[in-house]
Amino acid sequence: MDSLLCHELTLALGLARQAALISRTVLSEFFLAQQKSEVDSVTKSDFSPVTVADFAIQALLAGTLSEAFPDDGLVGEESADELRGNPRLLQQVAAVLKVAQGWEARDENHVCDVIDLCKGEGKGRTWVFDPIDGTKTFLKGKQYAINIALLAKREGRGSREEIVSVVACPLLDWTLGTGGGGEVINDASVDKTGRGAVIYCVKGHGVFVEPLFDKTEEEKPRQIPRHAEQVKTVEGLKSVTCWQSLDSGVDTVHENVAEKLGMDFPGNDLLGWVNRWVCLALGVGNTTVWVYKKRDRKAKIWDHAGAMLLFKEVGGKITDVDGKDIVLAEGRLLDQNFGFLAAPEAVHGIVLEAVQGAMREKEETRAGGGSI
Template identity: 35%
Template sequence: MDPPYARERLIAELAVQRAALLTKKVLKEIDKGTISKNDKSPVTIADFAAQALLICAIHHNFPDDKFVGEEAADTLREDVELRKRIWDLVSGKYLDDRETDALLSTPVSSEEMLNIIDLGCGPGGRKGRIWMLDPVDGTAAFMRGHQYAVSLALVEDGYEAVGVVGCPNLKLENGRIYEDRVDREGYGMMISAVRGQGAFMRRISSGGLEAARKIERPVDVADVKDLHWVEGTASSSNDIDKQWKLAKSLGIAWPGTDLYSSQMRYIALAVGGGNINVTIPKKKDKISWVWDHAGGHLILKESGGLVTDLNGKEFDFGAGRYLGENYGRIVAPMSVRKEIMATVVQFLGK
């Protein structure tokens, strides 16, 4: 008998693989069709097209499930030329294996594509099955050809059940991830997890799924000074100066691994390329969108990582479209977690 969520995991992995291949195709184009959203963050044709493919595949297989996605189709309804470019991408072929491709689905028209994208405008919540997705996490890094992620997660009754993160540029070097050292010959790596079943990594291919290997985290670090920090120094909403001072007070080299994408930071922590992250928002009411965390968060936990908010609370994915019940983040091995937490409490009190 198949383990729980076996079909959900399979369809999610195939959907992410197909969307990742689409983003790699866009990477080869000089003009990525970039526009700016109301919050000034960039969005490309890859964001819209990948969201359409992800939701279409899941909706085809699980028609009663709901969605929370980053993008909405309003701009595309007004911009005919942009809509055409995205439709050309969405209607293309990406998986070489016919049997595999048949498990998914593609919109039959540009109008259906817009409606599918808008399925991602759901409110989220604590009841039922909700797929949370970020079609291109780290769009600014994507535009530079650096590390970015395609993430998809199933949240059931407020708890993550399945998480899949495609990392189309991921090229591990001695277990570490570097922002600008990318896989230019292949399609990167995919990491996935099911609650209670561990986390696994495989290469992204243009056909069926490649064989996967289980992620085995290294032994806990005994000395705080031996920890490797994972940071996102480009963040404008986090208190980077305070995070640097915290690392300095602990004697940890900073920034360590520096990645723009939030999902890629989870992956770096999961695969063993880093083992500590402390994220301190500048404002207490800072909004942290669920799609920046869902999927990567589960993968980190299933790989053996320990992650909570700064108050020691588990992340609440049932609060809506953002993590309204949580403040910041701390990831640290059990062996030194008490020491890290005590220092964080001191810093937060300053």
Template identity: 35%
Template sequence: MAYDQELKVALLAVARASILTKSVFSAKAKGTISKDDASPVTIGDYGAQALIISAIKKNFPQDEVVGEEEASTLRTDTSLSSKIWELVKDVKLDDAESDSLLGGPISSESDMLDAIDAGNSAGGNKGRIWALDPIDGTKGFLRGGQYAVCLALMVDGEVQVGVLGCPNLPVDDSVALTEDIGAAATDKEGYGVLFSAIKGQGANSQPLTRKAVGKGHAITVSKITDVSQAVLCESVEPGHSSKGDNADIAAKLGITGKPVQMDSQAKYGSVARGAGDVYLRLPVRKDYVEKIWDHAAGDLIVREAGGEVTDVQGKRLDFSRGRTLTENKGVVASPKNVHAEVLAAVKEVLGAKTSKV
């Protein structure tokens, strides 16, 4: 079927990159949050981007990639580059056929740097372009909480394939979200999940492992009818979403449960599998523009699971405008049957706020 090969490559590439990020955290995380030194974030970001872009270029050499990182720093900081190379060169899957499909290990440090720099596409509405966030949820990654390795294929500006690797979410789709979901996690059995979707074919989840990937099993958003009973997901970081507005919207909807705070597109995955019901990411300032790699995969996966994703005005997210969502403000994700109700509350709260300015 259409895009089956792209999905398989994306799943394997994200799985391999997720394995690298887990090894980086286990070996090197010290609590630092700097992205301009040899911190685990830097090492994990660069390493994961190199692995994923290398796999894409091996299988689809003409495709472009919009990646978050570029390698100019590594080309001058040879010590840091060497540290990343030592990790990247040894990462492989247990299944030889799957590893071969990805092109096997990257052959040299120079090739690793070239792969990272191949994420320099400007994006747009023509051709095949992948959107990649090698570690979405920097602080979640560092605290052992939620983060995601995110990859989506856009064709002529429309997302066709999406994959999220969430190493610290439970495999079991029926597990409820708890308040400590964003806190320190341990690499134990039953954690690590891959979410995926092809446009028009539904959404799936499967365990994140070193083995060959399968089709997974179908997931759907929750069948909630009373929005006052909804589990609300929001970012941990106040700089990513207006928590005051979130609280006002929850109050208007009659939601009394405490919001579940978690980093990254793991929130999209949680809504898609029905563990969470509503995800709000509301603008914190007028000039803030979202990056396409922070939303492309999650947007498709939620919609293919039976949900709806719009901005705060009810417009679909537009990934055809380049590297950012210039035509959109904020994000509202929920099951389709309650989306209009949630969106009305969002507009009412934000509208009242604007009228007072």
């Protein structure tokens, strides 16, 4: 790939593979410990479990990137507060970090220190990452992803833009999207070969996918065609959503939108947002809508930054459900937007009209005293 960002991309790809190795190691140990009822975990404020892998991967990413690019900002999901108060868990994190190659912590305090490099909001050029997106499914041996993104200031504007995206999906089949468009996946669609997928892009240079593990010299990265550009009517829409594990979204709106557009629902059904963006990029789906239950609910930057670029690079358009562009301002939340709407650019306006119509109907039902 001919790009000034080749160094950043190459480093991020190597880190994605090392992080995936950590996740696979921890997952094997977790299942073994589960059988013996010896599982250590803590709980975050949103009640999702945090695993050894979350902390170890964030330490690997933050430690390596801070040394390689000392002037860059870092934003990550985890804080080391829980680790500092749980010596046994900290020992487990430090131990599993030894699986990775290329970066070593000086001691356990160093592990906590590099994790906490990511507690800020990020200014200027910033790396954003989610060490494990889909922790709940990860702990069940189902789909999860490791998200690494690089953002940079947009010239003449206060917001930032995505310039590099690398996503590791250790349980996703890297050949997805080559089956003629008939595939439909969910969190249980696990790659039986064990090779997984890494999908990546530099802005303006297209999207590529290759095996995450056991890549041979003969296997070349596969470039994903700009498939979303080929969709000109709503008949070509394919849904990606989160249905079985619906929590923060409004189910009636999402189902109503699909009905208005004649789209199969739920279609591709994935818990993790990063996996949903990957599904859209690969062409397994091409449309996703997400309306939060409350207006004050804001998305977290590490669930979307970078991964959204993958879909844009194949011809997709992404806004919020009010039709506004997604703003990656400095901060940890996407606080200038409400929800998400991603669709092929040619029909994005039609999908937006359906979404806003469904939202109005919901409000009218609520005002009339009906059930939602």
